[in-house]
Amino acid sequence: MRKCLYGLLLSLVAGNAFGSGQAGFENEYAPRVDFAALLEPATGIVHGAGQDPGSYLEYSALFDPAHRPMMQMTYISLTGGADSVREWQERVQASLDSLAGQQTTLQIGVNMVSGQDDGSGDAGAAAQGAYDAAIDAFIAALQDFDVPAWVRIGYEFEGSWNGYTPESYVSAFRYITEKMREAGLDEVATVWCAAGGSAGFIDFGELMAYYPGDGFVDWWGVDTFSPEELTNPWLDEFFSLAAEHRKPVMIGEATPRYVGVNKGRESWDAWFRPFFEMVRKHPEIKAISYINWDWVYWSDTLGFSWHDWEDARLQNDELVKRLYVEELSNPIWIHAPNAEQIIQRKQITR
Numbered sequence: 266m267r268k269c270l271y272g273l274l275l276s277l278v279a280g281n282a283f284g285s286g287q288a289g290f291e292n293e294y295a296p297r298v299d300f301a302a303l304l305e306p307a308t309g310i311v312h313g314a315g316q317d318p319g320s321y322l323e324y325s326a327l328f329d330p331a332h333r334p335m336m337q338m339t340y341i342s343l344t345g346g347a348d349s350v351r352e353w354q355e356r357v358q359a360s361l362d363s364l365a366g367q368q369t370t371l372q373i374g375v376n377m378v379s380g381q382d383d384g385s386g387d388a389g390a391a392a393q394g395a396y397d398a399a400i401d402a403f404i405a406a407l408q409d410f411d412v413p414a415w416v417r418i419g420y421e422f423e424g425s426w427n428g429y430t431p432e433s434y435v436s437a438f439r440y441i442t443e444k445m446r447e448a449g450l451d452e453v454a455t456v457w458c459a460a461g462g463s464a465g466f467i468d469f470g471e472l473m474a475y476y477p478g479d480g481f482v483d484w485w486g487v488d489t490f491s492p493e494e495l496t497n498p499w500l501d502e503f504f505s506l507a508a509e510h511r512k513p514v515m516i517g518e519a520t521p522r523y524v525g526v527n528k529g530r531e532s533w534d535a536w537f538r539p540f541f542e543m544v545r546k547h548p549e550i551k552a553i554s555y556i557n558w559d560w561v562y563w564s565d566t567l568g569f570s571w572h573d574w575e576d577a578r579l580q581n582d583e584l585v586k587r588l589y590v591e592e593l594s595n596p597i598w599i600h601a602p603n604a605e606q607i608i609q610r611k612q613i614t615r
Contacts, residue, residue, distance in 0.1 A: 288588050289538050294597045295548040300511045303483045304370075304413050304454040306606050309599040310544065311336050311552035313372055316518070318360035320578075324557040325367070327579055327586060332594055333367055335601040336415070338518075338554045340374040341403060343396040344387055350402035354409065361410065368604035371414040372517070372554055374458075375403070376427070377437060381569060384428030388419060392436035400441060404448045413452040413607050415552070417486055417517050418442065421460035422475050423467055431474035438477040458486030458517040459503070462494030469502065479510055484552075486515040490522035495539040504547045513551040516544070520556035525575025526582040533585050541592055 299307050314324040315338025325333045337360065341353045361369055377396070379385045390396065407414060418438045422429050429437075442455050459472065476482070485507040489495060507514045521536035528535075544550050560574030579586045599606055 288541075288592060289534065290542060290545065292542060292545045294545045294595065297551060297597070298508065298513075298548045300508075300513050302454070302511075302513050304415060304452065304607050305484070305513045305551055306599050309597050309603075309606065310550060311370075311515075311607065312593060312598045312600050313338060313552060313554035314557055315339065315372070315554055316556050316558065318356065318363070320557050321360070322363070323578070323580065324555070325364075327590055328593065328600075330367075331600065331602055332590070332598070333601045335368055335599060335604045335607070336370050336372050336552065336554060337361075337364075338372045338374070338556075340376070342376050342378065343391055343399040343403070344377060344379045345399070346396075347398040347402040350399050350406060354402075354406035357406070358410065361412065367601045369601065370412050370604060370607060371410065372417070372456075372515075372552075373414055374417045374420045374517070375441070377419055377429070378427055381567075382426035384425060386419075386428035386433075388429045388437035389433035392433060392440045400444055404445055404450070407445070407450055407453055408448065413454075413604075415454045415456050415484065415515065416445070417456040417458040417515075420456075420458040420486070420517060421463065421488060422458070423472060424460040424464045429475070434475050435477050439481050442477070442481045454483035455481065456484040456486045456515055456517065457482045457512075458488065458515070461487045461489060461500065461503070462497060463488065463490055466497060466499040469506065479512070482510075482512060484515050485510070485512045486517040488518040489516055489540065489543070490518070490520060492521075492524060492536050492539065495536070495543050500543065501547075504549045508549050512549075514547070514549045516550060516553040518556055519553055520558065520560075520574070520577045522560075522574045525577055526579055526585045527576055529582055529584045532582065533588055537585060537589060 297308050312334045313336030314321055314334045321337050339357055377388045377391045418441050419434055422434050445453055487503055524532055524536040526532050557578050559576045559578055560571040564571040579589050
């Protein structure tokens, strides 16, 4: 009998390891502020992920149908030309078709670089019309997709790996925005997305030199990677400044860089808990996109130096997966079945 009771106690303790109390949060979600921006949910946070179709499907499968993500992250380069854009369109459309019945919106990173993290940014040429054929093909793709989309024009603009100058970047952002608006894309929001910690948390005077202006920007964004970034005071100032400009904030890219998921509780406490504490604390945050990638695999596949970024695939650790899925079940999150909250939200403050 004693052995049976001991076994039952162990099973109860093990089962409790996945309970809500184990997430370890100090704060509840602050009520979200509403800036009435294009595609901004009035009260909730958009649930998104990426950053390739296969990974998005794997991530989505972790959730029951009521809590699957509604925002799929993808990327396009303008420097590859119109044919490259049309090939990208075919891949994205195939992904949308595979998700038929699951309301899906898009979060699109548009870059203007010709190399790989080598400072080969060409924003000046984009602003002068050199990539008009690609931009026009991109706009045609957005029209054909016919789904709400957030477009991060020249994402991580201050990063040295892009090589944009403030003047050329601002000109290109405005140029692309004007062309999208002239095309009547009333369900496409522009996102001014900073690199944040990856670029060294540069001085805000330098950062704002890249700002295209409130009239051209619908959302602010920032990417968060390494654990130490999540509690840096720079982010607090960034979120506050976004509120001053009356812009909702998107966490454009988020992944547990140098941590991964494979260490269970250690991984959760090192990255996931502080990440969600950040989101809970700041009412300006209205959307996130988690990158559910094995960074070693994609480093080898794409030729980038991400080999020490670890494996961020949630499905590879039961504890991290369960706590993450549980967190995304909070009513504040907006999932695929609730995409109408975005689709119906067309009020624009510019």
